[in-house]
Amino acid sequence: MFNLPETNFHFCGDEYIYAEISREMRVESNFKALAVTEELRRRNIPGIIDIVSSNASYLVRYNPEVISARDLADYVKEIDFTKSDPAGLDLSVRIVEIPIWYDDPVTKEYSRRFRNRHQEPDLSNFDYVMKVNGFTDKQAFIEKHSSLPYLITMVGFLPGTAWHFPLGAKPSDIIQAPKYKSPRTDTPERSVGIGGAFNVVYPVQGTGSYQLIGMSAVPVVDLSDRLMDLKDTAFLARPGDIWKYRPVDESEYTAIQARVSSGDYRYKMKVIDLSPIEYIAKGKEYIEELMGDF
Amino acid sequence: MMEIKSPGLWTTVQDMGRAGKYHLGVPPSGAADKYSFMIGNLLVGNPVEFAALEMTLIGAEIEFQKNTIIALTGAPMKAYLNQQLVPFWETIHVKEGDILTVKECLKGVKSYLCVSGGIQVAEVFGSKSTYETSKIGGFQGRKLTAGDRLEMNEPLPGAFKQVGKSIPLELTPSFESFQELRVTLGLSGYLMSDEGLKAFLNSEWKVSPESNRVAYRYTGAKVSLTQQSPPFGAGNSFSNVVDFAYPVGSIMFPNEEELIVLHNDTTTGGGFVTIGTVISQDLDLIAQSRPHSSCRFIAVTIDQAMQARMERRKKIEQIEEMIKR
Numbered sequence: 001m002f003n004l005p006e007t008n009f010h011f012c013g014d015e016y017i018y019a020e021i022s023r024e025m026r027v028e029s030n031f032k033a034l035a036v037t038e039e040l041r042r043r044n045i046p047g048i049i050d051i052v053s054s055n056a057s058y059l060v061r062y063n064p065e066v067i068s069a070r071d072l073a074d075y076v077k078e079i080d081f082t083k084s085d086p087a088g089l090d091l092s093v094r095i096v097e098i099p100i101w102y103d104d105p106v107t108k109e110y111s112r113r114f115r116n117r118h119q120e121p122d123l124s125n126f127d128y129v130m131k132v133n134g135f136t137d138k139q140a141f142i143e144k145h146s147s148l149p150y151l152i153t154m155v156g157f158l159p160g161t162a163w164h165f166p167l168g169a170k171p172s173d174i175i176q177a178p179k180y181k182s183p184r185t186d187t188p189e190r191s192v193g194i195g196g197a198f199n200v201v202y203p204v205q206g207t208g209s210y211q212l213i214g215m216s217a218v219p220v221v222d223l224s225d226r227l228m229d230l231k232d233t234a235f236l237a238r239p240g241d242i243w244k245y246r247p248v249d250e251s252e253y254t255a256i257q258a259r260v261s262s263g264d265y266r267y268k269m270k271v272i273d274l275s276p277i278e279y280i281a282k283g284k285e286y287i288e289e290l291m292g293d294f
Numbered sequence: 295m296m297e298i299k300s301p302g303l304w305t306t307v308q309d310m311g312r313a314g315k316y317h318l319g320v321p322p323s324g325a326a327d328k329y330s331f332m333i334g335n336l337l338v339g340n341p342v343e344f345a346a347l348e349m350t351l352i353g354a355e356i357e358f359q360k361n362t363i364i365a366l367t368g369a370p371m372k373a374y375l376n377q378q379l380v381p382f383w384e385t386i387h388v389k390e391g392d393i394l395t396v397k398e399c400l401k402g403v404k405s406y407l408c409v410s411g412g413i414q415v416a417e418v419f420g421s422k423s424t425y426e427t428s429k430i431g432g433f434q435g436r437k438l439t440a441g442d443r444l445e446m447n448e449p450l451p452g453a454f455k456q457v458g459k460s461i462p463l464e465l466t467p468s469f470e471s472f473q474e475l476r477v478t479l480g481l482s483g484y485l486m487s488d489e490g491l492k493a494f495l496n497s498e499w500k501v502s503p504e505s506n507r508v509a510y511r512y513t514g515a516k517v518s519l520t521q522q523s524p525p526f527g528a529g530n531s532f533s534n535v536v537d538f539a540y541p542v543g544s545i546m547f548p549n550e551e552e553l554i555v556l557h558n559d560t561t562t563g564g565g566f567v568t569i570g571t572v573i574s575q576d577l578d579l580i581a582q583s584r585p586h587s588s589c590r591f592i593a594v595t596i597d598q599a600m601q602a603r604m605e606r607r608k609k610i611e612q613i614e615e616m617i618k619r
Contacts, residue, residue: 010481011478011480011596011599012478012480012571013477013478013541013542013543013571013572013573013574013599014574014575014596014599014600014602015541015542015574016542016571018481018538018541020538023535023536024525024526024527024536025525025526025527025528025536049314050314050315051317052316052317052562052563053317054537054538054563055527057538057539058539059316059540059541061313061316064603065603069596070596154537154538154563155317156316156317156318156539156561156562157319157561157563158319158427158428159318159428159430161319163537163563171526176527177529178529178531179529179531179534179565182548183548195537195565196527196528196529196534196536196537196565197527198537204427204428206427223428223429235318239317
């Protein structure tokens with residue numbers, strides 16, 4: 001079993017129950033959130049409207065005219081106690097490659113445009129993230145950021161946004177960054193951001209408060225039905241999936257973009273069975289085994 | 295068909311909102327003031343959830359190309375049918391070629407135009423509601439512009455018998471410039487100091503003009519956070535928590551002087567200190583609160599929240615009984 005404290009439950013207004021597994025981010029908490037929400041979804045309870053697994057917590061929206069709030073809370077608590085064993089969690093997930101152009105001109109330009117909301121107005125977001133994590137060499141930073149695989153721990157914010165958190169790293173070894181002091185009013189589509197210990201790829205243009213370190217060459221949402229791999233759901237991210245960044249230069253970035261536009265691009269993907277119990281037991285070693293030569 | 299001659303300030307197609315896609319980051323959307331919206335549908339003989347137009351501060355000018363019945367509800371905008379003043383909260387007969395002109399309101403923000411049979415647009419993820427940020431649902435995923443032509447369904451059989459029916463004043467919202475909003479406390483409220491919580495509940499908060507269907511922003515008071523160091527993974531500010539899925543109605547503090555309440559087009563998750571949730575009935579009041587109007591937050595228990603929900607449901611049932619044909 002996971003070594004986790006007791007989950008805290010909250011009634012939120014008349015339609016939501018929020019369950020906080022841990023206050024700090026831990027991969028174990030995320031696995032537990034996945035296990036509980038999967039079980040709840042499987043039971044298909046009338047009156048439950050939405051079930052959301054998030055980083056270290058989960059959220060249930062319900063119709064209190066169908067289920068009473070207290071009865072549902074008791075019901076969810078029981079699942080939380082009895083069905084959160086990671087051994088029962090069968091995660092058939094995908095490893096997906098995200099080609100990224102680090103320290104590119106677009107995110108540099110956004111760093112300049114929103115400098116007045118930033119902690120260090122004279123640095124680009126990329127240079128700022130290097131600095132607060134103690135890097136002076138750009139290649140060393142890129143190597144570090146792209147070497148770890150990232151677990152999709154939550155989907156949301158705007159449709160298609162996926163929070164991802166590094167796997168197989170000690171907390172002290174994780175690249176982290178403060179969020180903007182005041183959120184940007186604009187963020188470029190496909191930019192890659194870091195906030196706290198989380199990464200995101202912004203699916204569409206919009207607001208944002210994470211530090212921008214590069215551009216993904218591939219979209220994470222496709223409502224136009226162009227790309228074969230996104231035909232089913234339109235969204236690339238699925239909770240439990242693993243994303244791996246691969247650094248590309250400008251010419252490869254442009255070439256991939258052209259293949260995306262023509263609809264020929266296929267994501268590099270591999271389907272694997274992710275065992276939370278082995279991850280907890282073996283950590284980094286297990287992740288290296290899983291990734292193989294991906 | 296209805297043709298939009300002038301769209302007004304911000305007019306969209308809405309229904310009762312989307313369910314089941316929150317885990318993908320798709321918010322519910324739907325009518326901002328559900329009470330007014332539902333009454334509009336009842337007046338024209340529809341089930342409460344049929345799609346209608348939501349107008350904001352200044353209404354639209356619309357030419358009807360079909361003989362049907364309509365009702366206007368919500369914020370009292372001045373409205374004219376072929377230059378004749380027409381009332382809100384009453385079922386009206388319109389004929390092919392008639393022009394409805396809806397002007398500004400002096401109280402409230404959102405008004406609804408319901409038509410018998412509902413507005414016909416495609417459903418996206420099970421709802422006709424417009425979610426503009428991702429261009430999902432409604433009419434081409436966006437607010438209406440001049441020249442748009444929207445399909446209306448055929449008026450429901452017997453609907454014309456509804457003409458002239460109206461809602462008594464005591465069952466319509468009052469659109470006061472001061473609102474009391476009921477909240478359940480919880481979530482990451484442990485990061486708020488006792489003085490901060492007192493300041494939150496005892497102060498008047500003013501609606502900022504930056505408010506919209508995504509979120510309402512308030513200023514005017516100051517709270518204090520406990521200044522305990524943020525948990526691992528949250529970021530390094532006292533107002534940061536590990537990002538989580540936000541309930542609609544959540545009350546968060548990005549800093550000690552700015553309060554945000556998330557509304558129906560909310561971003562579905564994020565990582566600011568969140569101390570409670572406005573009950574769903576009172577999201578209607580928020581949607582009708584004008585920039586610079588004020589409010590106070592009242593803490594309630596889950597049982598009181600359910601009681602409030604029951605009272606509104608009874609009102610809707612009473613209206614249904616009163617105007618059914």
